[in-house]
Amino acid sequence: MTSPPKGKVSLQDVAKEAGVSVSTVSRALSFPDRISKKTREKVLRIAQELGYHPNIAARNLRLGHSRTILAVMPNHKGSIISTVAGEAIAGIQKYISTQGYALSVVTTDFTTATSNHALDLVFGRQVSGVILFAAQPPASDGRDMLDAGLPMVSLTEDLAHLGIRSVVSSDRQSMIEAVGRLADLGHERFAFISGPPNSYHSTQREAGVRSGLLQRFGTDAGLTKIVADFSVDTGVSAAHQYLALTDRPSAVISWADEVALGFQSTVMTAGLSIPRDLSLISFDGLHALRFLRPSISTYDQSPGRLGGFAAQLLVEEIETGTPPEARLIEIPAAFRPGDSLAPPR
Amino acid sequence: MTSPPKGKVSLQDVAKEAGVSVSTVSRALSFPDRISKKTREKVLRIAQELGYHPNIAARNLRLGHSRTILAVMPNHKGSIISTVAGEAIAGIQKYISTQGYALSVVTTDFTTATSNHALDLVFGRQVSGVILFAAQPPASDGRDMLDAGLPMVSLTEDLAHLGIRSVVSSDRQSMIEAVGRLADLGHERFAFISGPPNSYHSTQREAGVRSGLLQRFGTDAGLTKIVADFSVDTGVSAAHQYLALTDRPSAVISWADEVALGFQSTVMTAGLSIPRDLSLISFDGLHALRFLRPSISTYDQSPGRLGGFAAQLLVEEIETGTPPEARLIEIPAAFRPGDSLAPPR
DNA sequence: TTGTACGCGTTATCAG
DNA sequence: CTGATAACGCGTACAA
Numbered sequence: 001m002t003s004p005p006k007g008k009v010s011l012q013d014v015a016k017e018a019g020v021s022v023s024t025v026s027r028a029l030s031f032p033d034r035i036s037k038k039t040r041e042k043v044l045r046i047a048q049e050l051g052y053h054p055n056i057a058a059r060n061l062r063l064g065h066s067r068t069i070l071a072v073m074p075n076h077k078g079s080i081i082s083t084v085a086g087e088a089i090a091g092i093q094k095y096i097s098t099q100g101y102a103l104s105v106v107t108t109d110f111t112t113a114t115s116n117h118a119l120d121l122v123f124g125r126q127v128s129g130v131i132l133f134a135a136q137p138p139a140s141d142g143r144d145m146l147d148a149g150l151p152m153v154s155l156t157e158d159l160a161h162l163g164i165r166s167v168v169s170s171d172r173q174s175m176i177e178a179v180g181r182l183a184d185l186g187h188e189r190f191a192f193i194s195g196p197p198n199s200y201h202s203t204q205r206e207a208g209v210r211s212g213l214l215q216r217f218g219t220d221a222g223l224t225k226i227v228a229d230f231s232v233d234t235g236v237s238a239a240h241q242y243l244a245l246t247d248r249p250s251a252v253i254s255w256a257d258e259v260a261l262g263f264q265s266t267v268m269t270a271g272l273s274i275p276r277d278l279s280l281i282s283f284d285g286l287h288a289l290r291f292l293r294p295s296i297s298t299y300d301q302s303p304g305r306l307g308g309f310a311a312q313l314l315v316e317e318i319e320t321g322t323p324p325e326a327r328l329i330e331i332p333a334a335f336r337p338g339d340s341l342a343p344p345r
Numbered sequence: 346m347t348s349p350p351k352g353k354v355s356l357q358d359v360a361k362e363a364g365v366s367v368s369t370v371s372r373a374l375s376f377p378d379r380i381s382k383k384t385r386e387k388v389l390r391i392a393q394e395l396g397y398h399p400n401i402a403a404r405n406l407r408l409g410h411s412r413t414i415l416a417v418m419p420n421h422k423g424s425i426i427s428t429v430a431g432e433a434i435a436g437i438q439k440y441i442s443t444q445g446y447a448l449s450v451v452t453t454d455f456t457t458a459t460s461n462h463a464l465d466l467v468f469g470r471q472v473s474g475v476i477l478f479a480a481q482p483p484a485s486d487g488r489d490m491l492d493a494g495l496p497m498v499s500l501t502e503d504l505a506h507l508g509i510r511s512v513v514s515s516d517r518q519s520m521i522e523a524v525g526r527l528a529d530l531g532h533e534r535f536a537f538i539s540g541p542p543n544s545y546h547s548t549q550r551e552a553g554v555r556s557g558l559l560q561r562f563g564t565d566a567g568l569t570k571i572v573a574d575f576s577v578d579t580g581v582s583a584a585h586q587y588l589a590l591t592d593r594p595s596a597v598i599s600w601a602d603e604v605a606l607g608f609q610s611t612v613m614t615a616g617l618s619i620p621r622d623l624s625l626i627s628f629d630g631l632h633a634l635r636f637l638r639p640s641i642s643t644y645d646q647s648p649g650r651l652g653g654f655a656a657q658l659l660v661e662e663i664e665t666g667t668p669p670e671a672r673l674i675e676i677p678a679a680f681r682p683g684d685s686l687a688p689p690r
Numbered sequence: 691t692t693g694t695a696c697g698c699g700t701t702a703t704c705a706g
Numbered sequence: 707c708t709g710a711t712a713a714c715g716c717g718t719a720c721a722a
Contacts, residue, residue, distance in 0.1 A: 008470075010715055021693045026717060036691060051488075053468035057405035058715035061698050066402065068449075075435055086431030090420055093452045097462050102471075104413075105450045107438045117442050123398035125353075126447075143396075232636060261636040268638055288633035291577055291606040293613055355699055366709045371701060381707060403699035406714050 009050045018046045029054070060126075068102045069314060070127040072118055072145075074134050075107035084284065084303040085133060088155060091307030092131060099315050101128070108138055115140040122148045129314045131155055131307070132164065135200065151317040151324065155310045156303070157200050163326045165317075167310040169301035170330040171201055171283075175208025176215065177335070178253055178281045178299070183216045186343045187251035187279060191224040193238045193263060195255045202255045205283060209253055224249050228259045235262025243270050250278050250344035257284035260296050264340075275342035285336060294339030301333040354395045363391045374399070405471075413447045414659060415472040417463055417490075419479050420452035429629065429648040430478060433500060436652030437476060444660050446473070453483055460485040467493045474659045476500055476652070477509065480545065496662040496669065500655045501648070502545055508671045510662075512655040514646035515675040516546055516628075520553025521560065522680070523598055523626045523644070528561045531688045532596035532624060536569040538583045538608060540600045547600045550628060554598055569594050573604045580607025588615050595623050595689035602629035605641050609685070620687035630681060639684030646678040 015022045020039060028035050028043040035043075060066045071092055073085050093103050104127060108114040115138040121127055122145055129151040136159070137145035137152070145152075146162065154166040179190070192209045195202030206225070213220035226241050228234035238259060242248060243266075254260035260282035264274060274280055274294050282289070285300025309331060317324065360367045365384060373380050373388040380388075405411045416437055418430050438448050449472060453459040460483040466472055467490055474496040481504070482490040482497070490497075491507065499511040524535065537554045540547030551570070558565040571586050573579035583604060587593060588611075599605035605627035609619060619625055619639050627634070630645025654676060662669065 011717095012715075022716080023694080023718075024692060027692085030717080034691080039691085051468075051492075053465070053470075055406070055715050056466070056469035056471040057402050057411065058698090059717080060402040061400070061406050061700090061714090062716045062718090064698075075439070086434070089431070089434075089450065090418075090452050093450065094420070097451075097459060102462070102466060103450055105434065105438065105448055106442075107435050114442060117447070120398070121401070121447060123396075124401035125398075126401040147396075232632075261633065265636045265638060286633070287577075288606065288631070291610045292637060293610055356701095357699080367699090368701080368710080369708060372708085375701080379707075384707085400699050403714090404701075406698090406716090407700040407702085409714070 009052050010055065011052070014043065014047045014050055014052050017050060018043050064125075065128050066102075066126055067100060068104055068127050069096055069129045069131060069311070069318075070104045070106065070118070070121055071131045072134055072138060073105060073107045075109045075114070084156075084286075084301075087303040088133060088307035091304030092311040094304075095308040095311040096315060101315060108134070110134075110136075110138060112140045114138075119143055119145060119148075122150060129153075129318045131310055131314060132157070132159065135198075137162070137164075151314055153310045153314045153317075155306060156301075158204075158328055160326045160328045163324060165313060165324060165326055165329070167306055167313065167329045167331065169299075169306065169333045171204035171333075172208035172211060173330070174283065174299045174333045174335075175205045175253065176212040179209055179212025179216060181335075181341070182251040182253075182279055182281065183212075185279065185341065188217070188344075189222060189224075189247070189249040189251065191226060191242060191245075191249040191252045193226045193228050193235070193252065193254040193259055195227075195259070196229055197227070199255075205253075205255045228255070230256065230258060232258050232262035235259035235264075236266045239263045239266030239270070243267060243272075248278065252278055252280050254280065254282040257282045257286035257289055257296070257298055260298070261286075261289070261292075264292065264296060275340050276345065279342055279344070280340040283333070285333070289338065290336070292338075296340045297338040298336050299333040300336045301331070306331055354397050355400065356397070359388065359392045359395055359397050362395060363388050409470075410473050411447075411471055412445060413449055413472050414441055414474045414476060414656070414663075415449045415451065415463070415466055416476045417479055417483060418450060418452045420454045420459070429501075429646075432648040433478060433652035436649030437656040439649075440653040440656040441660060446660060453479070455479075455481075455483060457485045459483075464488055464490060464493075467495060474498075474663045476655055476659060477502070477504065482507070482509075496659055498655045498659045498662075500651060501646075503549075503673055505671045505673045508669060510658060510669060510671055510674070512651055512658065512674045512676065514644075514651065514678045516549035516678075517553035517556060518675070519628065519644045519678045519680075520550045520598065521557040524554055524557025524561060526680075526686070527596040527598075527624060527626065528557075530624065530686065533562070533689075534567060534569075534592070534594040534596065536571060536587060536590075536594040536597045538571045538573050538580070538597065538599040538604055540604075541574055542572070544600075550598075550600045573600070575601065575603060577603050577607040580604035580609075581611045584608045584611030584615070588612060588617075593623065597623055597625050599625065599627040602627045602631035602634055602641070602643055605643070606631075606634070606637075609637065609641060620685050621690065624687055624689075625685040628678070630678070634683065635681070637683075641685045642683040643681050644678040645681045646676070651676055 106118045118138045132154045158166045210220040226238045228238040282298045289296045451463045463483045477499045555565040571583045573583040627643045634641045
């Protein structure tokens with residue numbers, strides 16, 4: 001019989017067919033140079049013919065590790081993964097596959113059920129490291145992902161205070177620069193549309209805006225703050241709040257692209273013109289923004305690049321066993337100009 | 346010692362601590378009712394205290410399967426995962442996690458390197474089933490994912506001719522309906538912006554448009570066809586071709602949202618008004634389209650829903666061991682009206 | 691250079 | 707109801 005028996009052929013099968021021992025086959029595959037050319041070629045040929053593939057579970061069990069990294073992605077309100085999450089996944093995968101690592105993905109809304117799933121994987125020693133794309137490590141029923149003692153790096157969120165190395169985009173610096181750009185155009189009155197109060201990024205970006213204001217004007221007292229959320233819908237309500245203002249700021253900075261989307265759409269429906277009546281800068285680098293009319297200027301944090309970088313850090317830690325010296329790595333976001341910028345009227 | 350020794354506690358550790366045998370512990374965990382209440386409670390308590398978690402690799406090895414499903418996602422030109430892929434992943438994950446399955450994700454550009462990665466996973470018996478989000482199963486070096494003999498279902502692409510069950514959106518039916526809507530408004534001259542010639546979806550959607558035309562007008566001869574691609578950029582060039590037409594069709598149907606994005610942006614820049622000068626319908630359900638001005642009418646194929654459905658099919662096949670009776674399952678896409686529709690001038 | 695033997699942590703079979 | 711034991715497939719120390 002030359003055809004693989006039911007698709008399950010083990011080292012032993014190859015050994016039998018080649019008339020050698022299991023360990024010889026194992027070595028022929030793992031250390032080709034520690035074996036005589038003749039038997040090596042024979043073994044390799046037969047393995048090929050029989051369609052041998054190592055059983056990864058057995059290998060993992062023996063080796064005690066899996067060379068698999070787990071990406072924990074958020075799944076707010078049971079709905080969609082954002083496009084930035086998708087890009088981050090692609091960036092992670094791209095890097096780790098060059099290092100012989102595999103990727104598992106779990107989405108969680110941080111309820112007990114979905115958290116447990118992630119925790120099972122981690123405590124089941126099924127993963128070698130974790131990339132956390134979330135505001136905190138999943139925990140439930142008294143177990144916490146932190147306790148698994150696994151290499152872990154946080155992506156886009158600063159979790160350094162938990163001892164987790166974090167790769168984030170340079171929120172503050174970008175916003176300082178954004179204020180500078182608008183000020184250069186002549187703007188003096190600013191509004192900032194924030195996210196929810198507990199959002200790390202929103203906080204950082206607001207701080208950046210205020211820093212920029214201070215640097216430029218010596219005070220941030222004039223800043224109008226409007227609170228929104230993640231969603232496009234809150235961008236709409238932010239627009240209504242903006243429209244209700246008696247003295248509308250000519251420069252608007254939105255903390256996130258989705259929000260800017262709803263904001264722009266709404267103020268334009270109300271009859272305002274961008275950038276004639278107001279200038280708008282946002283943050284995220286959402287692809288679609290480029291094709292709005294007018295297109296919105298944004299800071300592109302290239303999630304794929306961030307993800308790849310985080311993956312690199314993680315793999316290094318796994319391979320070298322370096323202790324997790326927590327620190328924060330800031331990757332600059334790239335300004336992507338749009339048509340939403342002009343001097344004030 | 347009450348604290349877990351280095352985070353690696355096995356059945357044996359629990360057994361020793363509880364003064365029972367390994368098999369008793371195993372049963373206490375797997376079949377709580379086949380064991381005396383007293384020892385059960387004791388074992389469970391100690392397992393909890395010690396922080397025991399089953400080693401999944403060992404279990405998989407013993408059981409011969411992994412309850413892990415692999416999602417193969419495309420990664421064209423080394424760039425981003427599309428937003429529809431991200432939503433599909435979320436939909437898959439959401440369903441399978443309720444069934445006790447885990448998700449692995451691999452992105453591939455169908456080069457040898459990345460294909461091999463996917464193939465290793467599959468032939469390494471590390472996965473119980475595959476969801477294919479691609480135009481064909483990965484193959485390289487003479488091995489083909491099909492030969493792994495694994496349950497497999499195709500998502501968004503019709504691979505029934507390869508014996509793979511396929512879950513797709515109802516391209517044809519939606520496009521027939523789209524033509525009907527436009528015709529109801531009074532439109533008589535139509536343009537279709539297609540994707541690349543080898544795209545299954547583009548072909549299907551064009552066929553749908555032609556069917557609709559035939560049903561309504563008895564002929565599809567008047568259809569203007571403009572060839573584009575996946576990208577927004579080709580939507581821009583499609584617009585230029587459209588603008589160059591001497592007698593521009595008043596109804597434009599785009600095969601994909603990204604393309605429609607570029608198209609709309611460009612024709613409006615050229616001074617045309619939508620929907621006054623032309624009506625536009627597209628396909629995909631891209632979230633951002635809702636917030637364009639005007640918003641573009643589109644057919645939403647809800648990738649999350651599709652993904653969940655595909656996952657359900659796959660899990661059923663895995664559990665029941667049903668032979669893969671190949672067939673095509675069409676899920677209707679939902680029409681999402683926008684401001685891009687009006688009677689012709 | 692090659693073969694033998696053991697153990698990784700589980701689950702399942704079979705006695706008791 | 708419980709315990710001893712085998713087996714899943716692999717990698718490796720040790721012996722030949």
